[in-house]
Amino acid sequence: MDLKRYIRNIPDFPVKGIIFRDITPLLSSPEAFRKSIDLMAERIKKWDFDAIASPEARGFIFGSTLAYLLSKAFIPIRKPSKLPYKTVGIEYELEYGKAILEMHEDALEHHRKVVIVDDVLATGGTVEAISELLKKANGEVVGMAFLIELTPLKARERLKNFQIESLITY
Numbered sequence: 001m002d003l004k005r006y007i008r009n010i011p012d013f014p015v016k017g018i019i020f021r022d023i024t025p026l027l028s029s030p031e032a033f034r035k036s037i038d039l040m041a042e043r044i045k046k047w048d049f050d051a052i053a054s055p056e057a058r059g060f061i062f063g064s065t066l067a068y069l070l071s072k073a074f075i076p077i078r079k080p081s082k083l084p085y086k087t088v089g090i091e092y093e094l095e096y097g098k099a100i101l102e103m104h105e106d107a108l109e110h111h112r113k114v115v116i117v118d119d120v121l122a123t124g125g126t127v128e129a130i131s132e133l134l135k136k137a138n139g140e141v142v143g144m145a146f147l148i149e150l151t152p153l154k155a156r157e158r159l160k161n162f163q164i165e166s167l168i169t170y
Contacts, residue, residue, distance in 0.1 A: 001031070001032065001035045003026065003032060003035065003036055003039075003147075003167055003168050004168050006023075006025045006026035006029055006032040007021050007022065007023060007025065007026060007148065007168065008021075008022040008024070008025050009021065009022070010022050021120060021148050021150075021170065023058065023119055023120075023147065023148070026147075027061065036062075036147055036167060037062070037065050037066060037069065039167050040062065040066055040117070040145050040147070040165070040167060041066055041069050041070055043145060043165040044066070044070075044115055044117075044143060044145050044165060045070055047115060047142050047143050047163065048113060048142060049072065049113040049114060049115045049142040049143075050072060050073060050110075050111045050112070050113050050114075051067070051072055051073035051074070051075050051107075051108070051111035051113070051114045051115075052064075052066055052067040052070075052072050052073070052074055052075065052114065052115050052116075052117050053074075053075040053076075053077055053103070053107075053114050053115070053116050053117070053130060053134060054074070054075075054076065054077060054116070054117045054118060055077040055078075055101065055118055055126060055130060056076065056077065056078050056079065056082070058118070058119040058120075059077070059117060059118040059119060060076065061119070062117050062118070062119060062145075062147060063117035063118070066117055066145075072115075073110070073111045075103055075104075075107045075108070075111070075114065076103065077101050077102070077103050077130055077133070078101070078102055078103070079099075079100065079101065079102070080100045080102055082102070083102055083103070083104055085104045085105070085106070086104065086105045086106075087102040087103060087104060087105060088102065088103060088104075088105045088133065088136060088137050089101060089102040089103075089133070090102075090129050090132055090133040090136065092125060092126075092128070092129035092132075093125065094125060095123070095125075099126075099129075101126075101129055101130060101133055102133075103133060103134075103137070105137070107137065108134065108137045108138060108139045111139075112138065112139055112140055113139075113140050113142050114134050114139050114140065114141055114142060115141075115142050115143050115144065115145060116130050116131065116134075116141060116143075116144045116145075117144070117145045117146070118144075118146055118147075119146065119147045119148065120146060120147065120148045120149075120150065121144070121146040121148070121149040121150065121155050121164070121166055122150045122153050122155065123153050123155055123158070124153075124155030124156075124158040124159045125158075127144055127155075127159065128158060128159060131144075131159075131162070141162060142163070143162055143163035143164065143165065144159065144162050144163070144164050144165070145164075145165045145166070146164070146165070146166040146167070147166070147167055147168060148166065148167070148168045148169070148170065149164075149166035149168070149169045149170070150169075150170050151169050151170065152170075
């Protein structure tokens with residue numbers, strides 16, 4: 001199955017010159033969504049890990065489904081003030097400013113080896129910040145998995161110390 005057929009390209013969104021890769025057609029196809037999850041699971045199941053961490057919102061779709069399928073813990077990574085318990089956070093640079101990500105301070109209490117899962121790997125800034133957040137909480141990032149990788153942005157160079165799997169490249 002050619003999963004790329006299920007990605008809709010939206011030019012000039014959110015700003016002129018950007019081509020947004022819309023995953024909603026893939027999510028609306030039970031066959032394509034199942035195939036994407038099965039392929040991601042196949043690629044990461046050989047890694048030695050006990051939890052999957054994913055950023056909101058689209059990362060939750062893939063990360064939580066993979067955690068369920070592979071019988072792993074799921075660690076939600078959220079924007080500030082979205083988690084109900086004590087948190088640990090990290091501030092990081094974006095192309096257009098700064099952002100903060102948080103997780104529960106006890107998220108890694110029983111789970112130290114983590115795979116980061118998200119829908120798109122672009123510049124790598126968000127997953128790099130997540131890896132630093134997990135490290136700050138005494139976790140170890142085993143690898144990263146993505147539905148889509150935007151190769152011209154060269155995130156793999158930034159993340160050269162990590163195993164990376166992606167299903168679709170642009």
